[in-house]
Amino acid sequence: MKNNYSLNFIKAIIPIFLFSFFIIAEAQTNSVLFIKISPEIPGAYEEVTASVSSPSVNLDIASISWSLDGKKFSSNVGQKSITFKTKGVGEKTTVVATATLGNTFLSDTATINPSEVDILWEATDIYTPPFYKGKALPTSESSIKVTIVPSVFKSNGVAYKTSELSYKWSRNGEILGSLSGRGASTLSLKNDYLKREESIGVETRNTSDVKIGKGGVIIRIVDPKILFYEKNPILGVLYNKSLFNSINLSNEELSLVAEPYFISPRDKTSSKIQYTWSLNGSPVATNSKNPNILVVRQQTGVGGEANVSLEVTSPSKILLSATNNLMLNFKGR
Structure with missing residues (x-):
C-alpha cells in the first residue's frame, strides 16, 4: 500500500502563536511500508523526524534508502528514520523511503506542505485614551473577539478560503458546539468575572472533514x-x-x-x-x-x-x- 500525506501548519500570533498541520493517509495496493512524520503537526522551518515501519518485514536488517524532493538523502542497513527541516509556508517537501530485503522491495511517500494560521484577539469594549499605542487589554467581564486568519493550502497548492474550512472551538476545556462549524472563523465571548484568564482552543478541518490542525491561545485578564x-x-x-x-x-x-x-x-x-x-x-x-x-x-x-x-x-x-x-x-x- 502506498500512503500519501499532506501536512498543513497553523500558527497563532497576541501574545501567543500556535502550529498545526495534518497528515492524510491514502492506500496503495502493493506496499507494507509506512512513513510516519513526527511531530505530527510540525511548523515551517521546523526539525522533523520521518520514520518507517512494516508489519511483515524486519527493517533492522533491510537496506533502507531515503530521498527528499527526488534527491538522495541517506541510505544504510536498518536506517529506519531520518531528521530534516521543513520548508517555508506553501513549499512542499516530498519524502520517499524504500526498503530492500532479499527479493522484497517496499516503498512509501509522504508530502509535507507547511501552512499557517494567525489567531488574533481583541477586547472590543475596552477604553484606552487618545495617543495610546498599545493593545486594549481585557478586564473583568469584558467582551473578547477571537479571529482565525488561515493560509492553508490544498494538495494542488491552492489556498483554502476561510469559508471553506470548519472550526471547532473550545473555551477553558469545554467544546463550544453551537459556536463551531464551517466558516465559523470568529468567536465572541464575555469574560467570566471569576476567571483571570480565558483558554481558547480551536481545531480546523478541511472540506473532507479531515483535521488539518489545532492550537490555542491564553488571554489573560488584567485590572483597569x-x-x-x-x-x-x-x-x-x-x-x-x-x-x-x-x-x-x-x-x-x-x-x-x-x-x-x-x-x-x-x-x-x-x-x-x-x-x-x-x-x-x-x-x-x-x-x-x-x-x-x-x-x-x-x-x-x-x-x-x-x-x-x-x-x-x-x-x-x-x-x-x-x-x-x-x-x-x-x-x-
Whole structure:
C-alpha cells in the first residue's frame, strides 16, 4: 500500500502563536511500508523526524534508502528514520523511503506542505485614551473577539478560503458546539468575572472533514488602572507626561484629568461608569458631563497639601474597579 500525506501548519500570533498541520493517509495496493512524520503537526522551518515501519518485514536488517524532493538523502542497513527541516509556508517537501530485503522491495511517500494560521484577539469594549499605542487589554467581564486568519493550502497548492474550512472551538476545556462549524472563523465571548484568564482552543478541518490542525491561545485578564494628567488651558491634555505621587501647584488652578485605562464600556463618560472623587477623604462633586475631570484651586496665602483620591467603578460588573491618588502641594500664592 502506498500512503500519501499532506501536512498543513497553523500558527497563532497576541501574545501567543500556535502550529498545526495534518497528515492524510491514502492506500496503495502493493506496499507494507509506512512513513510516519513526527511531530505530527510540525511548523515551517521546523526539525522533523520521518520514520518507517512494516508489519511483515524486519527493517533492522533491510537496506533502507531515503530521498527528499527526488534527491538522495541517506541510505544504510536498518536506517529506519531520518531528521530534516521543513520548508517555508506553501513549499512542499516530498519524502520517499524504500526498503530492500532479499527479493522484497517496499516503498512509501509522504508530502509535507507547511501552512499557517494567525489567531488574533481583541477586547472590543475596552477604553484606552487618545495617543495610546498599545493593545486594549481585557478586564473583568469584558467582551473578547477571537479571529482565525488561515493560509492553508490544498494538495494542488491552492489556498483554502476561510469559508471553506470548519472550526471547532473550545473555551477553558469545554467544546463550544453551537459556536463551531464551517466558516465559523470568529468567536465572541464575555469574560467570566471569576476567571483571570480565558483558554481558547480551536481545531480546523478541511472540506473532507479531515483535521488539518489545532492550537490555542491564553488571554489573560488584567485590572483597569487610572493615570492622572494635567489639562493645559492652551495645549489641552498633556498626555506626554502622567502625574503621580506628589506634585506642586505652580498656578492658581489645576485641571486634573483621570484616564481609566481598560475600563468598560468604551465610553469613559458613560453613565455605566462611576467616578468617586475625594479631597482629604471628603467627597468632591464634578461636572456630570466630564466626570473624569477635577478642577482644583488654591487659595491666596494658604499653603499646605491635599490628597486627591479617585475610585472608578462599573456597578454592573462586580469586580471591575480602579483607584489612584495624588498628593497636591500648595505654595500659598
